[in-house]
Amino acid sequence: xxxxxxxxxxxxxxxxxxxxxxxRAQDDTEKEVEKYRQMLKADPWSNPALLxxxxxxxxxKEKRGPKAASLEKCDLGKGPGKVEGAFxxxxxxxxxxxxxxDLETRIVWCMEKSQGFDRKDILKRPxxxxxxxxxxxxxxxxxxxSKSNGLxxxxxxxxxxxxxxxxxxxxxxxxxxxxxxxxxxxxHAESGRRIxxxxxxxxxxxxxxxxxxxxWPAYRVSQGTVMTMQHRIADCYWQMRLPLxxxxxxxxxxxxxxxVNQAKGGPITAPTIKR
Amino acid sequence: MRHALLxxxxxxxxxxxxxxxxxxxxxPAIVDKALKGSFATAAPDWQARLxxxxxxxxxxxxxxxxxxxxxxxxxxxxKANIAYPADGKLMGDWKKGEGLAQSGYGWRFTDYPARNAxxxxxxxxxxLDKKELSFGTLGPSLLEYGKIRKFxxxxxxxxxxxxxNPHAAIPCANMPRMGASKFLTVDQIKDLVAYVMSPESPVxx
Numbered sequence: 001x002x003x004x005x006x007x008x009x010x011x012x013x014x015x016x017x018x019x020x021x022x023x024r025a026q027d028d029t030e031k032e033v034e035k036y037r038q039m040l041k042a043d044p045w046s047n048p049a050l051l052x053x054x055x056x057x058x059x060x061k062e063k064r065g066p067k068a069a070s071l072e073k074c075d076l077g078k079g080p081g082k083v084e085g086a087f088x089x090x091x092x093x094x095x096x097x098x099x100x101x102d103l104e105t106r107i108v109w110c111m112e113k114s115q116g117f118d119r120k121d122i123l124k125r126p127x128x129x130x131x132x133x134x135x136x137x138x139x140x141x142x143x144x145x146s147k148s149n150g151l152x153x154x155x156x157x158x159x160x161x162x163x164x165x166x167x168x169x170x171x172x173x174x175x176x177x178x179x180x181x182x183x184x185x186x187x188h189a190e191s192g193r194r195i196x197x198x199x200x201x202x203x204x205x206x207x208x209x210x211x212x213x214x215x216w217p218a219y220r221v222s223q224g225t226v227m228t229m230q231h232r233i234a235d236c237y238w239q240m241r242l243p244l245x246x247x248x249x250x251x252x253x254x255x256x257x258x259x260v261n262q263a264k265g266g267p268i269t270a271p272t273i274k275r
Numbered sequence: 276m277r278h279a280l281l282x283x284x285x286x287x288x289x290x291x292x293x294x295x296x297x298x299x300x301x302x303p304a305i306v307d308k309a310l311k312g313s314f315a316t317a318a319p320d321w322q323a324r325l326x327x328x329x330x331x332x333x334x335x336x337x338x339x340x341x342x343x344x345x346x347x348x349x350x351x352x353x354k355a356n357i358a359y360p361a362d363g364k365l366m367g368d369w370k371k372g373e374g375l376a377q378s379g380y381g382w383r384f385t386d387y388p389a390r391n392a393x394x395x396x397x398x399x400x401x402x403l404d405k406k407e408l409s410f411g412t413l414g415p416s417l418l419e420y421g422k423i424r425k426f427x428x429x430x431x432x433x434x435x436x437x438x439x440n441p442h443a444a445i446p447c448a449n450m451p452r453m454g455a456s457k458f459l460t461v462d463q464i465k466d467l468v469a470y471v472m473s474p475e476s477p478v479x480x
Contacts, residue, residue, distance in 0.1 A: 167301035168309050174338050175306065176331040178324045179382055179458060180451040183335065187413065195399050195411045241382045242314070243321040249313030 030197075036221060036273050049142055049219035049271030052134040052226045056143025059136055065115030074110035076103070076144065087148035088268055091257045093159035100165040102256045104230045105248035107140050126247045127231045131224035141228045142217045145270040152267055153214060155260045162257070165250075169258030172251055173204070182240040184255070198275070203262055210266025213259045218274040226271065229256055299336070321384070334447040346446040353442040356455050365435045365468055372470025373477070375463055376403060382458060393458055395438070395467050400450070403470070404477040414450060421472035422479040431472045438464050 039046055060071045060083070076086035077094070091102040097109055111117045128135050134142060157163050176183040187195065188203040202208040217228040233252050237245045245252055307325075314322055327335065330353060333345055341349060359365075378394025380386060397403060400413035403420075410416075424430040436443055439454030453459040459467070470476050 164301065164305075168306050171299060171301055171303070171306040171335075172310060175310070175327075175335045177310075177327055177335075179456045181331055181334075181456075182451070185338070186449050190413075193411070193413050195413065196409045198411075200413075238383055238385070242324055243317035243384055244314075246313050246316055249315075250309040251313035254309060 030275055032221060040273060047219060047271060047273055049134075049217065049226045049273065050146070052139045052142040052217075052219075053146040053271060054143075055134070056139035056141070056146075059140055060143055065111065065117045067114065067116035069114050069116070071107075071110050071114060071140070074107075074114055076106055076110075083144055083147045085148055085151055087145045087270075088151040088154050089156055091162075091165065091253050091260065092156055093161045100159075100161050100253055100257065101248075102229070102253045103144055104137060104141050104228060105253055107137060107144070108248055123247050127227075127234075128225045134226040138217065138226050138228055138231075141230075142226055142271050145217055145268070148268045149270060150268070152265050153210075153260050153263050155257070155264055157261075165254050165257045166261055168250070169254035169256070169261075172255055173258050178241045180241050184236060203259060206262050206264070206266075209259060209262035210264075213263035214266050214268040215270060215272040215274065217270055218272045220274050222275055227274075229259075303332075303336070330442055330447075337447070339447040339449070341446055349442055349446040350444070353440050353446075353452075353455070354436075357436055357439045357443060358454065358461065359435075360461050360465060365431050365465060366473060367462060367465030367469050369466070369469035369473045369476040369478075371463075372466035372468070373404070375459070375467055376470055377407075392463070395453060395459060395463070397467070397470075405480075406477065417471060417478065419479050421474065421476070424472075426472060426474055426479075431468060434471050435464060435468045438467055 060074075063070050073080045075081075075094075075096075076083060077089055077092045078084075078086050087103055090106070091100050093100050094106065094109075096113075099105075101109065108119065108122050111122050112119055122137070125135055126137050128138055133139075155162075155166075157166060173184045173188075176186070185204060187193070187200050191202045191205065191208065193200045193202075201212045203213075216232055217226055219225070220227050230247055230252055233255055234245050234247075237243075307327075310325055311322065314325060330349055333341055333349065337345065372395075375392075375395040376397035378391065379396035379399055380391045381389070381393030397417075398407060398410045400411040402410040402412075402416040402418050405418055420434075421430070433444070437450075438459075440452045441448035441450040442452065451458065454461065454464050471478055473479070
């Protein structure tokens, strides 16, 4: 029984386990992460995710793909080529695609349309494995997000499809399904709860959502690699005993829309460093 | 006991969030379609996991705070699907239960082909043995659960039912239906009951 042809790869990527030994190590990991955070305060440039952001910037500007074009004409919503502040207003409706897109979905769109890459090739390896540098998509997403660092989330709900996407995302957050009857809310609907020793943000509560949503993409110490929101959501569905969710799918965009609206007004600190 | 649980469950539902009664902002059919379309590359037997049964639908609709009539019907429906051990013995081996309580293995797409038996993953959400410090807090602490309840037969049965299908006592409980979903076998559930309810178990020491 296999949910997806490339699951063997993903199994390694996720590499997560609820084995007791791993979880006991979590407490120590959290202490290590705290050490990292202190180092970051002293030297903000020591965050390994910034290497991905730099690589993303180079990829953004490089002429690549069958059309030998850079992504500098890519419209992330604020006009062609405008990267600064774009992430703070995503997901948003794009007329050219007639679809609401989050950052990562839009990057794939631009790679297809501007550079002429084949979608299948772009999505062959969206997530990095543990202890590898970020994939191209991760690097690009980290770069664009970093260009909204210091801003706050200002989601737009002007288009009917943006409002519909938010409504779907909200419903998905509370939708119970799968052999374990889980919804996102099963773990994220109360303050101060944990799985084993891992604290869980109460994403239904704006005060808590504002603290964490803007941290992604983030460098994960336990994985030794950068992780994006698409990957974060895919991981949750994996734990819910559901199949691998499609990259850039409507559900991932809708949930991101929900999270960003919960975090509205909250700071974008990406890329950060997480357990 | 059963009445006390039902009363507690209904009190919980009565103080549920006010938005629970609100008309959904979007047609559930549209939500289902968006979700199904988001697993387009998954195999059909995996896509079927997205389909909701009646209880999942209602608990989603009411955000786990169903009105009284819905809650009562749910209790009756879920109670009916609890299967009991053929020999009538509800307690197995607490040592095996301990292993099951520690293991979160099973049914994730990276768990195929199966390398281990499925685990109950109790510690993800509950405190049990006081020596195990790595416990979650999504569910209540079960420290000395059996001891506090004087190890009575009625309580043993209630624990068996709670693990098999929690909705039979607490409609829209967060806990998975470990028996009803066939995630755990009857024997595994018996071992977990022993871990929680046996006087010899470290949970009750």
